Amino acid sequence: MGRTVFTAEEVRYLGSLPVVANATTARITYTRAFKRDCLRRYLDGEKPVDLFREAGLKPEIIGRKRIERCLARWKAERDVILNDSTGDATISADAVSALSGTTSAATRPFASSVSASFASSTAPDRLTVSSAESYAAPDVSAASPAATASATSYISGNGLVGTDDVRDRIIVQQTHYIDALEREIADLRRRLQE
Template sequence: MRSGGAFSDEEIQLLRGLPAVSNVTRDRITYSDTFRQVCTIRYLAGESPTKIFREAGLPPELVGYKRIERSVARWKDAAIKSVSGSDTMTDGEIIAQLAARYKRALATRRSLEDIANTATEPKPAATAASNDVHPLSLGLFDGDTAGIIIRQQARRIDELERDVVRLRNKLDKEVGPNPASAEA
């Protein structure tokens, strides 16, 4: 993006193909969580934002120096605020906490991918017996990870329940209330 101009179709395609980019439009780039986390940690460790972006396939001549500068500053501020007690911690301690958080997030993602892969793989008849142990009961997750999964599922259930209410209200407006649902 040169001189504030919009990205061309070719540039958009190039950017979309990068692991560091989760989405791109004519005038906006959304970076992946992993890239933002790694970039912030490397920046706090003293690396140049321009170097980090270049290594990720995001040359500043394309992305824009100002965009890089503003993004990294925003991510750094958010990361530091997210570390409790950061106002009294050294940069090294903040980096260590962020790196530990990133490792936990990466381990969680891998565990979830393993479970998803296990769930989609067909089971041979010999192992499909009723005494199989579900992967979640093997203690794959620490308490933090299990808590995250439970919160995500609870949030999804809440969304679905709100959708059901919204659809019932819409149906009631279109065809009138259902006497059976009034009894429930």
């Protein structure tokens, strides 16, 4: 029987990967760009485990079953995923950082992927908690209000303790969305001055 809980160290590792939008002890959310690329390559005949491994998502950590389930879900939503080209530039709900304009070591890989995704207009999907693709463990978003209100604690990608309360996640997401936009504005201003 497979494992359903990640250690704090594994959560930090997963959270540091640019293809991971969100990682908790029980769930992984992937970026839209990764889902789209992975699904395209899978449909072209590449092996799912190889695609995930190439992105740093080793089956020894996340499990082969989880990879199979991801691809099964993505295949079922093939048209939506492959035709999705929205420029949603929001940031992970769990990658907590200050609005100081600096990024922590845990969020640097994502910050660079945000800039890259702005340039290619294929930013990660991280804003809508209810629409995020979640993997592993039972779906918390479908839990009763009482279960959601219990605010299960988890360790975020940068080691900070957070909750699964939807309100807290939305606040964190909006904070990161603003932070990413401020960094992008600063980058664009710097480019204009050159």
